[in-house]
Amino acid sequence: MAEVKIRDLRKNYGQVEVIHGVEFDIADGEFVVLVGPSGCGKSTLLRMIAGLEAISGGTISIGDRVVNNLPPSRRDIAMVFQNYALYPHKTVAANMGFSLRTRKMPRAEIDERVKRAAEILGLTPYLGRYPRALSGGQRQRVAMGRAIVRDPQVFLFDEPLSNLDAKLRVQMRTEIRELHQRLGTTTVYVTHDQIEAMTMADKIVVLQGGHIEQIGAPLDLYDTPANTFVAEFIGSPSMNLLDAVLHRDGAALVADLGPDHGRTRLALAEGPGREDGREVVLGIRPEHLLPGDAGLPAKVTVVEPTGAESHVVMQAGGQDVTSVLKERVALRPGDAVHMTADPGAIHVFDRQSRVRLA
Secondary structure (H helix, E strand, O other): OOOEEEEEEEEEEOOEEEEEEEEEEEOOOOEEEEEOOOOOOHHHHHHHHHOOOOOOEEEEEEOOEEOOOOOHHHOOEEEEOOOOOOOOOOOHHHHHHHHHHHOOOOHHHHHHHHHHHHHHHOOHHHOOOOHHHOOHHHHHHHHHHHHHOOOOOEEEEEOOOOOOOHHHHHHHHHHHHHHHHHHOOEEEEEEOOHHHHHHHOOEEEEEEOOEEEEEEOHHHHHHOOOEHHHHHHOOOOOOEEEEEEEEEEOOEEEEEOOHHHOOOEEEEOOOOOOOOOOEEEEEEOHHHOEEEEEEEEEEEEEEEEOOOOEEEEEEEOOEEEEEEEOOOOOOOOOOEEEEEOOHHHEEEEEOOOOEEOO
16 A cells, blocks of 8 residues: 655646646545546546556656656556456456466465455356356456455556446445455546545545646535536536625625526525625535525426436526425426525635635
């Protein structure tokens, strides 16, 4: 196990810079998820840590070594890819032990490591099988076993669940998290799926356009997003964002949503930077947007019952807003409703910078 330190890391392709001086630390034994939309630089960053992609500037340290110029084989890392990359003509045991055989490790030690990894991953009954006789989840476990036998300082996962069906993804999420808790190995995990990030990470690094937007624990990012990008990206369904102008109504602070929303006013909690006349963006999580006698006028367009809750999509002032209701609802498309939110549950962002106002 080892700490990983990223300092002013940059990556250029010709004259185009795609990673812009990112910096963060990964503590010894921590499970860190790099998350963001396609093209944000998360896989490039992971490949730079692995040594599969040359860096253009900055430093990467694993443990007490700067590894900028070390090949992947000398970085003491193990990587699990999106595709399983198993040898079809080799058994599960042979696939798992292949990297150890190339190191000319004693046969007895290889067998012991493979046996131990198979027990951890529930693969013992399949050691004599070939990949074609395994399910997708079993093949991914073999790929993980191949990484475990190396006993690395750092595990690197590059969207390992993308090829699995929805039910198996949920199962493998749990298995990977349980594996980390058992082994305690420092882990860097890349995904575009924010649900994976929220459910698996000790710490999330949110990337966009090669920049870090925010770093923090999953619930910290959910409860206090640093800007509107993080607010929309973290959480499913995503946060509702509404333009407004702040006003003082006596001692109260209110947000005027403008003529598109019938000049609806929503009460807000006090906070720094919330002065009279400021143009802002209000953020309301779907579970906090609730039906009321007054508030934001909207028309129901879609009702999605999921069993435990109902997702209600509405049109309000020409834009879609979503509410998640815990109770079964009698709403139908075309119904007119009013939606409101507790003042303490409304996030406020500056209109120009899109940055959170505390």
